[in-house]
Amino acid sequence: MATIKDVAKLAGVALSTASYALSGNNKVSAKTREKVLEAARQLNYHKNGFAMDLKRSRTNTIALILADLSGPFYSELIRGVQEVALSNGYDLIACSSIGGGDSTAVRFLREKRVDGAVVLAYNMSDEVMQASAGAGFPIIAMDRIISGEGLISIIVDGESGGYEATRYLMDKGHRKIAYISGPSNSFANSLRYQGFQRAMQEGGLEEQAKWRISGGFVRDGGYKATKMMMMQGELPTAVFYGNDEMAIGGLKALEEGGIRVPEDISIIGFDDIQLTEFIQPPLTTIRQPMYESGSLAGHLLFQMLNGEEVDMFYKLNVKLIECQSVKDRSKVQSE
Amino acid sequence: MATIKDVAKLAGVALSTASYALSGNNKVSAKTREKVLEAARQLNYHKNGFAMDLKRSRTNTIALILADLSGPFYSELIRGVQEVALSNGYDLIACSSIGGGDSTAVRFLREKRVDGAVVLAYNMSDEVMQASAGAGFPIIAMDRIISGEGLISIIVDGESGGYEATRYLMDKGHRKIAYISGPSNSFANSLRYQGFQRAMQEGGLEEQAKWRISGGFVRDGGYKATKMMMMQGELPTAVFYGNDEMAIGGLKALEEGGIRVPEDISIIGFDDIQLTEFIQPPLTTIRQPMYESGSLAGHLLFQMLNGEEVDMFYKLNVKLIECQSVKDRSKVQSE
DNA sequence: AACAGATGGCTACGATTAAGGATGTGGCAA
DNA sequence: TTGCCACATCCTTAATCGTAGCCATCTGTT
Numbered sequence: 001m002a003t004i005k006d007v008a009k010l011a012g013v014a015l016s017t018a019s020y021a022l023s024g025n026n027k028v029s030a031k032t033r034e035k036v037l038e039a040a041r042q043l044n045y046h047k048n049g050f051a052m053d054l055k056r057s058r059t060n061t062i063a064l065i066l067a068d069l070s071g072p073f074y075s076e077l078i079r080g081v082q083e084v085a086l087s088n089g090y091d092l093i094a095c096s097s098i099g100g101g102d103s104t105a106v107r108f109l110r111e112k113r114v115d116g117a118v119v120l121a122y123n124m125s126d127e128v129m130q131a132s133a134g135a136g137f138p139i140i141a142m143d144r145i146i147s148g149e150g151l152i153s154i155i156v157d158g159e160s161g162g163y164e165a166t167r168y169l170m171d172k173g174h175r176k177i178a179y180i181s182g183p184s185n186s187f188a189n190s191l192r193y194q195g196f197q198r199a200m201q202e203g204g205l206e207e208q209a210k211w212r213i214s215g216g217f218v219r220d221g222g223y224k225a226t227k228m229m230m231m232q233g234e235l236p237t238a239v240f241y242g243n244d245e246m247a248i249g250g251l252k253a254l255e256e257g258g259i260r261v262p263e264d265i266s267i268i269g270f271d272d273i274q275l276t277e278f279i280q281p282p283l284t285t286i287r288q289p290m291y292e293s294g295s296l297a298g299h300l301l302f303q304m305l306n307g308e309e310v311d312m313f314y315k316l317n318v319k320l321i322e323c324q325s326v327k328d329r330s331k332v333q334s335e
Numbered sequence: 336m337a338t339i340k341d342v343a344k345l346a347g348v349a350l351s352t353a354s355y356a357l358s359g360n361n362k363v364s365a366k367t368r369e370k371v372l373e374a375a376r377q378l379n380y381h382k383n384g385f386a387m388d389l390k391r392s393r394t395n396t397i398a399l400i401l402a403d404l405s406g407p408f409y410s411e412l413i414r415g416v417q418e419v420a421l422s423n424g425y426d427l428i429a430c431s432s433i434g435g436g437d438s439t440a441v442r443f444l445r446e447k448r449v450d451g452a453v454v455l456a457y458n459m460s461d462e463v464m465q466a467s468a469g470a471g472f473p474i475i476a477m478d479r480i481i482s483g484e485g486l487i488s489i490i491v492d493g494e495s496g497g498y499e500a501t502r503y504l505m506d507k508g509h510r511k512i513a514y515i516s517g518p519s520n521s522f523a524n525s526l527r528y529q530g531f532q533r534a535m536q537e538g539g540l541e542e543q544a545k546w547r548i549s550g551g552f553v554r555d556g557g558y559k560a561t562k563m564m565m566m567q568g569e570l571p572t573a574v575f576y577g578n579d580e581m582a583i584g585g586l587k588a589l590e591e592g593g594i595r596v597p598e599d600i601s602i603i604g605f606d607d608i609q610l611t612e613f614i615q616p617p618l619t620t621i622r623q624p625m626y627e628s629g630s631l632a633g634h635l636l637f638q639m640l641n642g643e644e645v646d647m648f649y650k651l652n653v654k655l656i657e658c659q660s661v662k663d664r665s666k667v668q669s670e
Numbered sequence: 671a672a673c674a675g676a677t678g679g680c681t682a683c684g685a686t687t688a689a690g691g692a693t694g695t696g697g698c699a700a
Numbered sequence: 701t702t703g704c705c706a707c708a709t710c711c712t713t714a715a716t717c718g719t720a721g722c723c724a725t726c727t728g729t730t
Binding site for chain 1: 671683685687688
């Protein structure tokens with residue numbers, strides 16, 4: 001690889017002049033600049049990014065940290081972050097936190113290979129995030145409440161969402177409601193479940209242990225959990241899936257068992273992923289403001305990078321999206 | 336941020352000793368190493384990634400370049416690449432080629448911020464890839480055929496896939512077949528379409544211009560294209576969707592129009608994304624070996640980084656996955 | 671005294687950038 | 701016209717970022 005030295009030599013100028021010319025500084029005459037650019041072109045010269053970052057001690061890059069690059073993506077959220085990064089002239093890279101302390105994500109944070117990060121990865125420990133964040137290095141956590149210098153939490157109000165979803169089912173006359181949960185260590189899942197419990201208690205309904213099954217927030221988990229539920233003899237009249245992915249898996253299991261939705265059983269999801277409107281029946285669900293939260297995360301990151309004062313905690317509201325996967329049983333008295 | 340200098344000073348040793356101790360070199364005594372590590376702990380010292388990369392002139396990172404981070408992901412492909420990278424002790428980052436010449440992807444290639452790349456991004460120009468690739472910098476292209484030093488192409492045999500899909504429909508008695516296409520500049524789309532055309536010609540069937548509509552390879556595009564097709568009065572008996580995403584969109588449009596699948600119309604997709612088995616009816620499609628191609632890409636990348644000789648071109652085979660979205664009309668003579 | 675192991679000094683990696691040096695321009699007096 | 705000076709313009713010198721690793725030096729053992 002050609003370095004700026006080679007360019008300078010070929011152009012017959014000093015190193016620094018070449019540097020100035022290449023970064024568009026107006027300290028060099030047009031003629032010299034042209035000479036330098038021509039030399040660079042001839043040598044197919046390109047800056048060495050690291051040397052630049054090292055000297056500038058800034059990378060102009062932020063990281064989006066995900067639990068698993070091949071996992072289900074919140075594409076709207078990413079779009080939100082991406083647009084803000086782009087419009088601020090920053091680069092965005094995504095990396096995975098697979099691998100624990102040796103993961104790419106942890107290395108990028110520790111070694112300060114980026115200027116800040118947005119984290120949506122349950123497998124990142126609070127410790128790592130707290131150790132890395134700081135005045136000059138903002139981290140936005142989107143899947144937990146965490147505090148520390150340079151740390152901001154954005155969460156969606158999963159508790160209200162869980163509550164609303166459950167109330168909605170109850171209002172439609174459902175009394176036997178199952179909850180298919182996400183991973184037990186998931187903060188989002190615990191919020192949703194708390195909302196579910198609050199609504200159940202408030203309505204004087206008893207939660208059945210056999211109807212609380214984990215599907216790990218993944219499609220196939222929802223499928224298996226639903227199969228398991230179906231093998232227990234008695235079916236609930238409604239199922240609250242902790243997220244849409246599991247509901248899609250559940251739908252397949254029900255279909256295979258010849259159980260109609262919503263005629264025989266009602267289901268409700270959570271997230272409002274784009275797919276929900278494309279499946280049969282369109283899924284009633286709780287919408288999370290994905291794009292907005294991603295965009296907010298991006299904006300906050302840059303405000304912090306610019307040294308502005310911002311709040312450390314944000315809670316976004318959810319909204320019930322009524323489709324066709326829930327049947328109104330309130331007029332029917334019994335089965 | 337503390338630097339290795341500070342660590343050395345606090346530990347009372349020379350810079351180089353600290354460096355050796357921190358990189359686990361056995362040139363230092365256990366006692367000294369401990370002293371240095373303790374100092375590093377006290378100062379919360381972490382290596383500066385750039386300085387290290389600069390000195391080592393190696394990053395231990397490879398990039399996965401995608402057209403759009405928020406776009407539909409080939410998660411299996413990513414998993415393939417990711418696993419290989421991880422097992423070789425490399426980091427993997429994903430970045431987007433949105434933004435043309437100023438995109439993150441182009442900068443990462445040009446400025447050599449990674450050691451190599453896997454590219455699956457139609458909006459990357461051949462020129463950029465050819466200019467960046469070289470003996471020490473391998474690039475694996477997964478969406479085109481391209482040649483040059485350090486460049487390898489992996490493609491799936493879309494032509495055969497398109498041919499097989501179409502033959503399959505014809506074998507099932509279909510004579511009126513529509514093709515919902517991807518973007519016209521997509522290499523994958525053109526292969527599939529060529530296969531479609533070959534089968535049609537071979538079967539003596541005429542392709543109807545009104546039944547070749549573009550859906551841009553996206554779900555919503557498939558939905559709109561299908562709506563458009565439905566408005567033209569005459570329906571084909573089968574639709575070949577250029578990819579599964581569009582087929583899912585199309586399914587919704589058909590559903591809305593009260594057209595049953597496969598009773599009234601048969602559909603076939605392409606890709607075999609995970610979702611296909613979860614929709615109703617499960618989609619007959621052409622499977623691309625996604626995981627395998629990702630894994631192959633990863634392996635080739637590391638072989639090149641290790642200076643081994645490899646072929647410059649790979650073509651992977653596809654396979655028809657028979658599900659329930661195609662009806663056999665071969666016994667029915669007319670409609 | 672020779673040797674091996676441990677430690678320290680120093681330079682290079684490739685770029686940025688402040689500060690100072692060289693060069694050229696124009697104005698004015700002799 | 702010529703010579704001198706002030707001044708702006710353009711360019712160069714040199715320090716620096718944080719780390720790796722060569723090579724020299726020192727220490728203690730045999």
